[in-house]
Amino acid sequence: MRVRKFGTAAVVTATALVLAACGGGGAGSSTDTSAPDGGSSSDGGEAPAAEDITVGVAMPTQTSERWIADGDAVKAGFEGEGYSVDLQFANDDIPTQSQQVDQMITSGVDLLVIAAIDGTALSGQLANAASAGIPVISYDRLIRDTPNLDFYVTFDNFAVGVQQGTSLLVGLGVLNADGSEADATGPFNIELFAGSLDDNNAGFFFDGAMSVLQPYIDSGVLVVPSGQTSIDQVATLRWQQEVAQKRMEDLLTSTYSGADKVDGVLSPYDGISRGIITALQNAGYGTTIADGLPIVSGQDAEIASVKLIADGVQFATIFKDTRKLAEQAVISGNEILAGEEPEANNTTDYDNGEFVVPSFLLESDVVYADNIESLLVDSGYWTADEVASGQSD
Template sequence: MKRSNLIALAGAASVAVLGLSACSSGSSGSGGGDGLTIAFLMPESNTTRYETFDRPLFEAKVKELAPGSTILYSNANGDPTQQQSQLESVLAQGPDVVVLNAADSVQGESLVTTAASADVPVIAYDRFIDNDDVSYYVSFDNPVVGQLQAQSLVDHLKNDLGKTSGDLLMVNGAPTDPNAAQYKQGAHSVIDKSGFSVVGEFDTPNWAADDAQQWVEGQLGTIDRASLLGVYAGNDSTASGVIAALSGAGITPVPPVTGQDAELTAVQRVVAGTQYMSVYKSIKQQAEDAAAAAVALAGDSEPTSATTTDGIPATLLTPVAMTAQNIADTVIADGVYTSEDICTPELQAACTELGLS
C-alpha cells in the first residue's frame, strides 16, 4: 500500500487494554479463524524489551483480533545481514503483512522495497524507515524522549544538587538506529543551553552495555573526574555499562545517569540510587497498536493513525520520565511490574522509604 493511498488518514488510534499472554516460540497459530500470517521482525536482543514485552504483547493482541493467525517471529540480534535473510525467509511463506523494526536504518529501506516487490505491506515498528512503501509507523515521540532524559538530568543537577556548571558525558545509542539520532538531537537541545559542558560523546554500536562500559572507562582516564557531574545514557542497556564503569573506577557516589525503556534491572537501579532515571514508554500500547494495524492491513483495510511522519500515517505515543518518585505511578500502576518484582531483599529498605513495599 503506497503512502499516497493513506495520506489522508486521520483520527486517534484506539488501543485496547489486554493482559499479558504467554508468548509463542517461532511461528504460532494453527489454522482456523481468520487464518492471517503476520511477520514480526525485531532488531536486536541487547535491549530486553523486545523479547520480554513487545513479542508476547503483539502476539496476544493479534490472537485476540484474528484467532488462528500465524505469527512468524525473528530477532536479528543486531545483524542486518541476518535480518535480510529472515525477511527473505518469511516472504517465502507468503505473509499478509510484515511488522519490521529495522536492525539498520539504511538497509531497512531496501527491506521495505523487497517486501513491496512481493506485494506485502510493511509496518515500521519503533524505528522509522524512510521509504514511501511503508504503510504505517508506530513509535514514540523520539525527540521528546531525549528532551525528557536531558531535562531530568539538568534539573536534578541544578535543583537538587545545586550545580550550575561542570562536565557531562553523553553515551548515545546505536549509529544504525534512526531513533538514537532523534534521542541525541532532543538531548542536545536541552544540554547545549544548560551551562554544563559535554567533554566526551559516543555512539554505542547495537546499544551494547559492554561497549558503553569500555568507552566510559577510557574517558575516565583522560577527563577530570572531579568535574564529572553526570552521564546522559541513551537507554538502560548503555546505562548499565556506564554505571559498571563508574563503580569499577571507585567513583562514589555514582553521578546521576539517565536511561530509557524502564527495564526491570534499571528500575531496581533507580530504587537503589545508582541510576537516576529512565524513560517509561508504554510498550503495551505500542505493541497492541501495531497488532491492530497489522490485522487491518492483512485484511486489506486501512489502519487508523493519529498523525503522519514524513507523509507516512503514524501513531506517536507519549513517553514519561520515570524517577524514584513516580515508579508507583508508572510501571507499577500500569501492571508492567509488581512491587514484589522490583523489591528484592537487598532493596527492601529503599522500597519502604519510597512507599513501594
C-alpha cells in the same frame, strides 16, 4: 498503499488485548497518508478467515528484555485477533534479519511488522514485499531509504529525548521535576552518550535531549570537559552496554585526571546506563548517588535499572509502555488488512529519505525513585517483588 484486498469481514475490529493496562487506541486526525506508489482499498470479494492470515513479526534481538517483551506482546495481540504469527528475533545481526524477512515474504505472510536492526538495510526486502503485495509496518525504529513502507508506530522520540535531558537537569538540581528552574547554578561536568547511528531513533533522542541541555552548555551551567558533543562522537554501536562502559572508562582516563570529576551523564538507554555506572563505580565514584555517584539518565524502564533507581544508583529512566505500542501495531495492522488507511496522528515529522511516513506516536513518562510504584507497579508493568529483586518473574 499496497494492501492485499481482504474484505473487512476478514478482520476482527481491534479490541482490548490480553495485555494488562493497554491503552492508546488509535486516535488523532489523518490526512492523505498514502505512500508514493499510490493508495488502494478493499474491493470486497471473498474474504479469507482470520486463521488463514499470517503476520510476520521481525524483532532485532533477544539480548534486551525490552525487545523480548515487544515481540511477545505483538505476537499475543495479533493471535488474539485470530491470526497466525511468525515471530523471529535476529540477535542484532543484520544478515540474519534480512534472511528472516526474506523467508517471511517467500512463505506468503499477509503483513510484515518490522523493528529493524539497521533502518537502511532492508530496502531490497521491502521491494520484494511490495512486489508480493505485502504491506509493511515499521515498528518503533523507522525503516529508511525506501518508498515501500506503509505505516510507522512509535513513541514521540524527540519528546523522549527532551525527557532524558530534563531528568539529568533535575538530578543535578538545575530544574525541578515539574520543569521549573531550581537553585543549582553549576558549573557541572557532564558527558554525553547517544544510541546506535544505524537506528533512526538515536538521532531523535539525542536532538531532543540537546534541545534542553544546549542552552545550559551555552550559559556555562553545564560543561562537557571531553569536548565530545556531536552524535558521531558520542554514539554507541548497537546500544551495547560493554561499548558504553569502555567509552566511559576511556573518558575517565583521558579527561578526568586529578580533581576534575563527572557530575552527570546523559544516557539514552538503560543498558548503556548500567555500563556507564559500572565504569564510574570501578573508578571510585561511590556506589550510590548519595555517596558520590554521578547522575545518570536512561530509557526503557528495564527491571535491573528500575531496581538501581529504587536503590539510589541510577537517577531516572524513561517508561515507554510497550504494551500500548504493541496494541497500536495491532490496531494499525487490522486497518491495513481491512484495506483501510491506518489512523495517524503525525504526518509531518518522520521522513525516511523517500517520503514522510504516516505515523502514530505514543507518549512516555519519566521514572524517578518516587514514582516507580505509581507508574510501573500500579500499572502492572512490573510487580513490587520484581522491583525489589531487579529480576522479572
